[in-house]
Amino acid sequence: MISRCMGLLACLALVGCSESWGPDARGQEVAGRDLEGDWVLVNYWAEWCGPCRTEIPELNALDASSEDITVLGVNFDELQGEELVAAAEALGIRFRVLSVDPTERLGLSRSAVLPVTVIVGPDGEVRESLVGEQTQEGLLARLDTLRKGG
Template sequence: MKKIILPLVVILVFGISIYSVVDYNKNKSKDSDIAIKENSKTNSTGANTSTSTVKDSASANPSSTMKSTDADKIAALNFKLTDLNGKEVSLSDFKGKKVFLNFWASWCPPCKAEMPDIEKLYGQTKDSDLVILAVNIGDAKTTAKSFIDNNKYNFTVLLDSDQSIATKYNIVAIPTSFFINKEGNIVSTIKGGMTLEQMKINISKL
């Protein structure tokens, strides 16, 4: 009797083991299928992961592209550029002052839309410890100067003709603005056009 029971027990245990492995593989397969479907769904409906040029990105709606980051403060990279009068200006020249650093171009509609408010801000803060630096990306000096002169803007404009500084600051869409505190740290970053009120809110964080 024991001789008959022992083989049955072995067969039963073996059968249970096979079922468990098969069942696990089936569940794993289902999980994989679900994961593949979810990834497929994400890729078909999620954000575009392709790299866009600055010019292509500039046509986006300013209100939809505006993002603010108040994460850990990051030291702003120093740079040296010339202004419209040919004078060399370094970011480090303004250590101990608050800096509103704006990247723009004359062909960018959202940039042009926020310029009047930047001029208003300049008029209200020119005697304070706030410095406004508007870095023009890619335009020829004559183009940038003509744009600024025609609109009677008075804030400081710097020329980044080869876009080397824009590259260092990872600019992929314009306008993009950085608000830098007196210690030279970036406190917030805004992608997209701003109103005067939004500019003041970010300045208040410095």
């Protein structure tokens, strides 16, 4: 009986991980199953945020160079459609930008400051929220610590 309950809980946890993250800025669904096993960094940005502009090339490089790390962007000003696409292009964002803020999905409150990067583990659990400008080197160091259980 206990093993069945544990199995059911494990299945439910996996279903939660595979839930959709919603559409990206171009209307393409961001399927949870495509992110399974990845560390997901959810970065909140805005056009008017200077530190956001500075960290975007770092996040682009991290997303492009790591097989088990995915960066997803969220526009703080809740832009949608062509406005969102244009803002992301103007800032040179090359990682996927979500159209829907995942704070509810992640069980978080909306941040009042920028930039913020939320680290989600391969299990779908939020591990940490980092406030302020991030670098690729700093994020890799933090992920290394988290991978080791720290």
